[in-house]
Amino acid sequence: MAELVAQRGYGGVTINELARRARISTKTFYGLFPSKAECFFALYDEVVERVLATLVQAWGGGGDQRGRFERAVDAFLSFCEAEPAIARACLIEAPTVAPDGAARRSETVQRVARLAAHALPAAYLWEARQRSARPPIAPLVVVGGIIAVVEQRLRAAEFEKLPALGPELTAAVFLVAQDL
Amino acid sequence: MEWDRPNLALVPRDQLPREMDDQTRRERLLAAMVEVVAERGYANSSVPRVAERAGMSTRSFYRVFENRPDCFLAAYDEIVEHLVSLIARAYGAAGDPETGLSRALAAFLGYFGERPEIARVCFLELPAVQPAGEVRRRRTIERVAEMVAHHLSRSSGGPGPPQRLMAEFAVGGVYNIVYERVWAGEIESLPRLAGEIEQALLAGGMRAAA
Numbered sequence: 001m002a003e004l005v006a007q008r009g010y011g012g013v014t015i016n017e018l019a020r021r022a023r024i025s026t027k028t029f030y031g032l033f034p035s036k037a038e039c040f041f042a043l044y045d046e047v048v049e050r051v052l053a054t055l056v057q058a059w060g061g062g063g064d065q066r067g068r069f070e071r072a073v074d075a076f077l078s079f080c081e082a083e084p085a086i087a088r089a090c091l092i093e094a095p096t097v098a099p100d101g102a103a104r105r106s107e108t109v110q111r112v113a114r115l116a117a118h119a120l121p122a123a124y125l126w127e128a129r130q131r132s133a134r135p136p137i138a139p140l141v142v143v144g145g146i147i148a149v150v151e152q153r154l155r156a157a158e159f160e161k162l163p164a165l166g167p168e169l170t171a172a173v174f175l176v177a178q179d180l
Numbered sequence: 181m182e183w184d185r186p187n188l189a190l191v192p193r194d195q196l197p198r199e200m201d202d203q204t205r206r207e208r209l210l211a212a213m214v215e216v217v218a219e220r221g222y223a224n225s226s227v228p229r230v231a232e233r234a235g236m237s238t239r240s241f242y243r244v245f246e247n248r249p250d251c252f253l254a255a256y257d258e259i260v261e262h263l264v265s266l267i268a269r270a271y272g273a274a275g276d277p278e279t280g281l282s283r284a285l286a287a288f289l290g291y292f293g294e295r296p297e298i299a300r301v302c303f304l305e306l307p308a309v310q311p312a313g314e315v316r317r318r319r320t321i322e323r324v325a326e327m328v329a330h331h332l333s334r335s336s337g338g339p340g341p342p343q344r345l346m347a348e349f350a351v352g353g354v355y356n357i358v359y360e361r362v363w364a365g366e367i368e369s370l371p372r373l374a375g376e377i378e379q380a381l382l383a384g385g386m387r388a389a390a
Contacts, residue, residue, distance in 0.1 A: 096307060096314070106363050109356065124383045137373055138380035140360060141353035148321075148352020149345060155318075168341040172349045172385035 001043045006085040010040055010093040037097050040089075041104065047090055048108055051079050052115070059119055069119050070170040073146065074163075080150060081162045088154045091147065109147070113139040121174060142173055183262040183298070190215075193235030200236075206244050208234040210255040218297030222252065222308035249309045253316065256306060259298055260320050266291060268327065277335040281381075285354070286374045292358065293371040303362040325351045332386075346385050353381065 003021060004013045015036055019029045033039040058075035059068045080087040095105040117139040124138035146169050153161050190211055196204070212234035216225040227248050231241040245251040270287035274280035292299040306313040329347035341349075357377060361370055 096310065102304075102307070102363070106360060109360070121383070124380055137357055137376040138383070140357045141377060141380040142384075143353075144356020145349035145353035148355065149348050151352075152348060165345075168345055169349070171341045172346055174384060 001039050002086065005040070005043070005089045006083065009085060010089045010097065013040070037099070037101075040094070040097065041101075044090055044094055044104065047086060051076065052112070054079065055112075056115065065119070065121060066170060066174050069173065070166055072119065073169050074166040076146075077150070077162045077166055080154060081159055084154060084157075084159050087150075091151050092155060109140070109143060113143045116143050145169075145172065183259055183295075190234065196235070202244070205234075205236065205240060208236065209241060209244055209251055210258060213251050213255050214259075214297060214301050217252065217305050218300045222305045227251075249312065252305075252309060253312055256302065256316060259302060260316075260323075263288065263291060264323065264327075267324075271327075271331070277331055278382075281331060281386075282374075282378055285378060286371070288354075289358070289370045289374050289377075292362075293368055296367040299358075299362050299367045299370075303359050321351055321355065341385050350381050350386055353377075 001013065001018060004018060013036060015026055015029055018036070018039070019026045022029070029039075033042070054075045055072045059072040061068065061071065063071075095101045114135070117136060120139060120142060124136070124142070149165060149169060150162070153159070153165070190208055200208070209230065212230050213225070216230050216233050220229075225248070227241050228238045230248075230251065231238045234241075241251070245254065267284040267288050271280040271284040274283045306317055325344075325347045328350050329343050332343040332346055354377060357373065358370065361367060361373070
């Protein structure tokens with residue numbers, strides 16, 4: 001699935017081709033996965049785990065908050081640059097895949113936002129601390145913003161522009177004057 | 181089309197003149213489409229059902245619209261026009277750019293808070309019509325990003341990320357939080373989030389520019 005998605009995007013994958021590449025019969029395929037979508041989502045889940053682990057690791061090294069944040073963003077951008085078709089499939093195509101592509105997207109975004117909450121400067125969470133019952137809004141805004149910008153470059157196939165986004169997105173998130 | 185009426189309850193058919201004019205037919209069908217889709221989902225909103233809600237015959241539907249997507253997308257387009265002019269007016273009426281941003285955001289969130297069925301249609305149901313739905317979604321986002329980029333160019337810019345990128349970032353962020361709330365069925369809470377969203381936007385590069 002990963003190979004075919006990398007070559008053709010999710011839309012271009014057929015079960016026949018998939019089974020052929022895996023050197024199994026379509027019957028065997030259906031014994032493993034009820035549908036093309038389920039197989040794809042299994043791949044999606046693996047990619048998400050892998051990328052999140054990379055982000056956490058990148059953020060985990062030493063340095064100030066802004067530097068660590070930028071490393072995490074860079075790690076994400078590096079993944080998108082190295083595997084643009086997989087990144088496109090997971091970010092852009094997956095939400096439209098029935099039956100629960102949108103739900104998966106939502107879950108993943110919430111997860112990343114929970115991680116990101118630890119990585120944001122205190123200024124973001126000021127209002128949230130005033131009413132602590134709800135999870136803070138700011139991380140969702142930040143994660144949504146970063147993903148939107150990256151998706152746009154992926155959509156336009158402007159992969160060479162991805163690395164430059166690291167410092168720019170970090171600047172968008174951190175007040176230039178207020179390094180913490 | 182009064183997309184700012186507090187509820188979309190259609191005037192009962194028997195209170196209308198016997199012969200509807202084209203304008204009325206179109207408006208009733210658009211309103212009915214939004215109501216039915218918000219209640220049942222696009223997939224379960226057949227043309228006969230929508231026509232019935234509008235107090236019209238299926239034949240009358242097809243005199244106004246080619247098919248179901250045609251009607252649905254027309255409703256979406258009108259909603260977007262209404263929203264765009266709503267936020268432009270809110271922004272323009274303010275004395276300075278930062279207040280303008282605040283007012284525009286409040287107007288945007290307030291509209292969906294009052295009209296949850298419209299939020300459902302725009303965020304959850306639009307993807308049911310492909311590929312036209314995705315094309316429109318992207319176009320609407322770009323349009324709003326243009327408006328935000330324009331706002332950033334008005335404010336005295338300090339050093340910071342490029343305005344276009346900042347605009348995409350801000351719109352993407354707001355879209356994400358609105359989508360999550362609509363998805364969770366918590367649309368009525370949107371207006372209350374305005375302050376926190378604004379804080380999140382201004383904590384970073386939006387303040388450097390604004």
